Amino acid sequence: MTERADSRSGRGGALPEIRLPVGTLAIGDLHVDVERPDVVEGFTRFLAAQHGRPCLIVLGDLFEYWIGKGQANSAGGTRCLAALSELAGSGTRILVVPGNRDFLLGASDARRGGFTLLADGFVGVAQDRSRTLVLHGDELCTRDTSYQRLRRVVRSGPVRWLARTLPTAASSAIAMRLREASTRAVARKPEASKRPQRDEALRRSSAANARTLLTGHVHEFRDDDRDGLRWLCVDAFGHAPLGPAAATAEEASASSRDAFELHLGGWRVRSSSRAGRPPGRTSRTDGPVNPEAMLVPAMTLIAIDGPSGVGKSTAARLLARRLDLFFLDTGAMYRAVARAVLERGADPHDEAACLEVTRGLHLAFEPDGTLLVDGEPAGPAIRTERVTRHVSPVSAHGSVRELVVARQREIAAEMARATGGAVAEGRDTTTVVFPNADLKVFLTASAMERARRRAAELGIPDEVGRILDDICRRDEHDSTRAHSPLRQADDAVRVETDGLTAEQVVERLAFLARSGPFDGADAGSPRSGGGTSSDAVRGRER
């Protein structure tokens, strides 16, 4: 897959292709006026509410106008670029397609704002490989030939050079004149000639091999599916939510109805955030109400799977703490069984012996996530190298798994009743233990990155090679065994963690947990398929 920043490939070349993760939000035509502090404030609040979102697409006309240095160096422009950069710093990828008002956004703005500028649009490729052509939309107004001529001129190299080199006052004066002239010209033109043309939309989408087209520009909402093309158009989303009316970041985020969000099943209109928890829900934390936890519905079950050392327990523990949920470390239970097997001198490869040991163990958890084996904290004894070496064969026995899985479901149900929900992590929590979890995540990272992380944790950076071998052996064992092999569930959100800090991973997961179901359910309803979260905790099949 190719990808090029600041692409100008519209002149005949193929557009860049960019992978779009689930949770990508597309907005457009915000028309943020950097001279209006209230609007700048609203915009920065909106951006703050997006921290942790994997990707944000801006479909052009982000700014009311952007001539160059005048806006970039103004107080409002500086604040906007800083807020974009903070969002990028939270791990959100920001893709900006300039519009007809901010086509002079340049490489230095992109650097300061931490975004990727895609001058002629791009093709977004979703997890299921479906393709979306992303444009501002003005290039589709082909009946307006004078505008198309002007468009080519103003986007040309000499004009961009002039904008960069002219003193701010001069470029601003020219821009004002151009805007006035353009407003007069637009008013004189017949309505029909200003509209994006369907034949051009079909032609460009087909050339890009895209079944979906995402545009802005005309300030009208559109979601129609005809002639083999689903055409989505965002409205002038900015005006209401970015004004002073949106008092809080969550309000700014929740009122983003005129945006599209990418789910596993495709793009959906973004609707308001889900209802908070019912009053009376017990919180495990004392002290003030945790507002983020309030945004996650009661009886939430989040399941996280992934290969060894990818950061499942780190992410699950932090996420559970952050959302006031119970943390269920399923691997710790298999480790406890493996330790007991070794302690009793049984053979880890002997299924009957391992089953007998498992039957004799009582596994439970404290509310803070501490594993108790026969009433005693399991402690570091389950994390020795010896246990780590033998846990995979022990956990591969079907009869052992059956007992352990049943216990995991009981524990999750008990704890979820007490705390309002649970975050479980392991190898089969999304596929076997809790197939109806509200949110399923599959974490990934390259084996080398995982080995580096583990070596750093153990304070033996020189032994990365040995740890890499161990990780690869466990991956192989866990993913090829007959019973519940490690695999990504079809409806799990894949989160690639190379290059993300643990905090950024958690930010992303918290974002996914807040922003609703990703499995085809209506946003607003807690889950799809008619099941309840209690069903999810019991592991009922859909």
Ligand SMILES: Nc1ncnc2c1ncn2[C@@H]1O[C@H](COP(=O)(O)OP(=O)(O)OP(=O)(O)O)[C@@H](O)[C@H]1O
């Ligand atoms: N995003 C991250 N970036 C860097 N280091 C990380 C990240 N996430 C976790 N780590 C570190 O990587 C190591 C492995 O993390 P963790 O134990 O959470 O992985 P795991 O998937 O639960 O592993 P296992 O399946 O072997 O139990 C730990 O030292 C942790 O601090």
Ligand SMILES: Nc1ccn([C@@H]2O[C@H](COP(=O)(O)O)[C@@H](O)[C@H]2O)c(=O)n1
């Ligand atoms: N759901 C699970 C969780 C773990 N295992 C097995 O246990 C081993 C230890 O797990 P850690 O997460 O603590 O490293 C792991 O390698 C798996 O073999 C499992 O089978 N299912």
